[in-house]
Amino acid sequence: MSDTVLVVGGGPAGLAAAHAASTAGKKVALVEKEDILGGAPILSGYAKLVPSGEWAKDAIGRMVKRVEDDSNVTVYTSTMVEQFDGEPGSFTAKLSNGDSVDAGAVVLGTGFTHFDSINKPEWGFGMYEDVVTTTQVEQMVGRGEVKCPSDGRVPERVAILLCVGSRDRQIGREWCSKICCTVSCNLAMEIKELSPETDVYIYYMDIRTFGLYEDKFYWKSQEEFKTKFVKARIAEVTTSEDGRLLVKGEDTLVKRPIIIPFDMVVHAIGMDPQDDNPEISKTFGIGLEQHGYIARAEMYTNTQGTTREGVFVAGAATGPNDIDSSVAEGQSAALRAVATINGVAEKKAS
Amino acid sequence: MSDTVLVVGGGPAGLAAAHAASTAGKKVALVEKEDILGGAPILSGYAKLVPSGEWAKDAIGRMVKRVEDDSNVTVYTSTMVEQFDGEPGSFTAKLSNGDSVDAGAVVLGTGFTHFDSINKPEWGFGMYEDVVTTTQVEQMVGRGEVKCPSDGRVPERVAILLCVGSRDRQIGREWCSKICCTVSCNLAMEIKELSPETDVYIYYMDIRTFGLYEDKFYWKSQEEFKTKFVKARIAEVTTSEDGRLLVKGEDTLVKRPIIIPFDMVVHAIGMDPQDDNPEISKTFGIGLEQHGYIARAEMYTNTQGTTREGVFVAGAATGPNDIDSSVAEGQSAALRAVATINGVAEKKAS
Numbered sequence: 001m002s003d004t005v006l007v008v009g010g011g012p013a014g015l016a017a018a019h020a021a022s023t024a025g026k027k028v029a030l031v032e033k034e035d036i037l038g039g040a041p042i043l044s045g046y047a048k049l050v051p052s053g054e055w056a057k058d059a060i061g062r063m064v065k066r067v068e069d070d071s072n073v074t075v076y077t078s079t080m081v082e083q084f085d086g087e088p089g090s091f092t093a094k095l096s097n098g099d100s101v102d103a104g105a106v107v108l109g110t111g112f113t114h115f116d117s118i119n120k121p122e123w124g125f126g127m128y129e130d131v132v133t134t135t136q137v138e139q140m141v142g143r144g145e146v147k148c149p150s151d152g153r154v155p156e157r158v159a160i161l162l163c164v165g166s167r168d169r170q171i172g173r174e175w176c177s178k179i180c181c182t183v184s185c186n187l188a189m190e191i192k193e194l195s196p197e198t199d200v201y202i203y204y205m206d207i208r209t210f211g212l213y214e215d216k217f218y219w220k221s222q223e224e225f226k227t228k229f230v231k232a233r234i235a236e237v238t239t240s241e242d243g244r245l246l247v248k249g250e251d252t253l254v255k256r257p258i259i260i261p262f263d264m265v266v267h268a269i270g271m272d273p274q275d276d277n278p279e280i281s282k283t284f285g286i287g288l289e290q291h292g293y294i295a296r297a298e299m300y301t302n303t304q305g306t307t308r309e310g311v312f313v314a315g316a317a318t319g320p321n322d323i324d325s326s327v328a329e330g331q332s333a334a335l336r337a338v339a340t341i342n343g344v345a346e347k348k349a350s
Numbered sequence: 351m352s353d354t355v356l357v358v359g360g361g362p363a364g365l366a367a368a369h370a371a372s373t374a375g376k377k378v379a380l381v382e383k384e385d386i387l388g389g390a391p392i393l394s395g396y397a398k399l400v401p402s403g404e405w406a407k408d409a410i411g412r413m414v415k416r417v418e419d420d421s422n423v424t425v426y427t428s429t430m431v432e433q434f435d436g437e438p439g440s441f442t443a444k445l446s447n448g449d450s451v452d453a454g455a456v457v458l459g460t461g462f463t464h465f466d467s468i469n470k471p472e473w474g475f476g477m478y479e480d481v482v483t484t485t486q487v488e489q490m491v492g493r494g495e496v497k498c499p500s501d502g503r504v505p506e507r508v509a510i511l512l513c514v515g516s517r518d519r520q521i522g523r524e525w526c527s528k529i530c531c532t533v534s535c536n537l538a539m540e541i542k543e544l545s546p547e548t549d550v551y552i553y554y555m556d557i558r559t560f561g562l563y564e565d566k567f568y569w570k571s572q573e574e575f576k577t578k579f580v581k582a583r584i585a586e587v588t589t590s591e592d593g594r595l596l597v598k599g600e601d602t603l604v605k606r607p608i609i610i611p612f613d614m615v616v617h618a619i620g621m622d623p624q625d626d627n628p629e630i631s632k633t634f635g636i637g638l639e640q641h642g643y644i645a646r647a648e649m650y651t652n653t654q655g656t657t658r659e660g661v662f663v664a665g666a667a668t669g670p671n672d673i674d675s676s677v678a679e680g681q682s683a684a685l686r687a688v689a690t691i692n693g694v695a696e697k698k699a700s
Binding site: 012016019020023024025052054059060062063066167174175176177178206207208209210211212213214215219252253254255289291293298299300301303304319320321323324325327328329331332334335336338339342343 | 362366369370373374375402404409410412413416517524525526527528556557558559560561562563564565569602603604605639641643648649650651653654669670671673674675677678679681682684685686688689692693
């Protein structure tokens with residue numbers, strides 16, 4: 001019988017779960033495979049987060065500090081869970097550093113893997129220096145300058161291509177990545193703030209700024225920051241004779257081919273299932289859904305459940321997700337973990 | 351000092367919060383203004399839920415039963431909170447039935463109000479009997495028959511109009527209602543299952559089947575159930591000489607006017623802020639955001655917080671939301687409430 005919650009993954013979901021379980025009176029072991037906590041927003045150097053507008057390093061940094069400063073939380077970085085056995089109330093995890101952790105319940109906040117644009121070769125990434133990803137532009141914004149990688153010039157015209165590695169059956173990505181539309185509307189505004197002379201175009205199939213993101217990101221980007229939205233099917237990205245990038249496709253609103261020259265083309269990359277999911281599935285004895293994300297249990301009365309009792313999941317591990325929902329799910333999973341431990345303890349006591 | 355969590359609202363978020371707080375060892379007082387628990391899915395008679403495909407009465411019914419059977423939860427139906435005072439650890443709520451409840455923390459799961467289609471008069475609701483809402487069609491599906499209200503005939507052709515009361519500045523609804531696209535794709539499939547001869551058209555601006563809803567609802571509805579998607583700006587709904595309904599607008603993909611006759615026109619109604627929010631705001635001393643939803647606190651380290659310490663919020667009360675997220679947020683808010691009570695107790699003990 002262990003009073004510890006094992007949290008795997010130190011991104012927004014895992015950080016939220018670790019802190020939450022601690023505030024509810026449990027010990028926490030937080031295991032992160034990278035050498036620092038923070039997950040994708042920190043490791044990939046995100047700029048200002050959607051929808052808060054706060055810098056990732058501040059917002060997620062605050063979550064990291066809160067966990068690192070918490071004497072109830074033992075943090076293991078550069079560490080993975082290699083073996084896992086037991087049952088609710090008394091699991092044992094063997095870690096890659098040789099340690100063994102007893103835990104009453106588990107929260108997996110193991111996240112996603114960014115789509116690798118190399119897998120969409122006709123859109124120019126890896127071929128042209130000035131074709132970059134949203135992540136790379138977030139890093140540029142973080143440094144306070146948006147410049148073409150090839151020669152350092154400030155781009156006169158930037159294209160953001162949505163759904164790179166999303167909604168694309170040809171490359172086996174049948175899902176939508178949920179948050180790239182909103183992130184891209186935000187990124188267009190950040191580019192414009194840094195470089196008011198730059199024109200930003202967003203190429204889209206549908207703009208999915210759901211809920212309260214509609215006016216705060218889509219309308220604002222269009223009306224206040226003059227982002228141009230082009231509904232199009234993109235065929236390819238090539239170069240013109242003068243070396244500029246050409247985005248070729250069909251404008252699906254006028255049903256005509258369009259070719260527009262750009263200085264920089266940005267891939268709004270999607271969220272693949274975490275590369276490690278096959279191993280995570282095997283180690284923890286849990287199922288994956290058809291696309292390779294971690295399978296969720298029935299959602300109404302086994303919320304954050306996986307296919308294994310006592311093992312819960314939160315955040316983008318179960319499918320593309322935004323940070324706010326991942327944090328809420330992390331806290332939600334912590335509640336389940338705490339209740340599991342309390343329930344087993346009561347049963348033993350009675 | 352009270353060990354009770356006061357939960358206001360008996361829909362998915364409140365039910366999740368009430369159960370979760372109980373499993374974490376707290377007493378719960380659940381206050382619901384209607385005479386039964388279940389919230390919108392039960393009160394409005396939803397059919398099969400997105401994305402589980404389970405009937406609302408079963409899925410949400412299970413959540414209701416779990417709470418009603420829980421001896422740690424005291425349920426007050428047909429009751430409202432009329433007065434609220436105190437501080438974290440020791441709040442007091444005066445109820446409309448004369449009772450007084452002491453609570454250490456509060457979760458508001460006070461939900462939303464369906465948009466009233468009467469406020470979009472040019473689209474025919476209230477004028478033509480066969481112009482109905484998604485809620486009404488859900489009820490028909492629940493009864494196992496989709497029929498035109500005017501004469502009971504099975505419709506040959508049904509139009510579902512998206513964004514009724516959403517993304518519409520003219521009528522002060524600047525937000526997207528997040529889940530109507532997915533619900534409508536699902537509803538089209540349910541109609542087709544009951545009546546394979548019926549053709550269903552969905553009129554849209556953007557199809558927002560985010561995340562894993564893309565292939566499970568949008569593609570499936572299109573490919574397996576032959577739902578026709580028409581990107582259009584709708585001008586009005588009128589009638590033809592033979593009494594059929596005419597949907598008039600511009601097909602924005604071909605930039606041409608289109609007029610198609612239908613037997614039934616369905617408004618995919620959006621999610622307004624809860625009508626009671628001004629009173630809720632006043633009673634609980636919490637802020638509202640610009641559209642009238644309950645304002646959220648900083649999301650990263652005060653998750654599910656409102657502008658008042660010890661008062662938390664979950665679900666569609668803070669903006670359009672889906673059931674799955676509302677349930678997760680309910681559980682997440684319960685964790686905060688539990689931790690608040692434990693924290694105050696520890697402080698007093700030390």
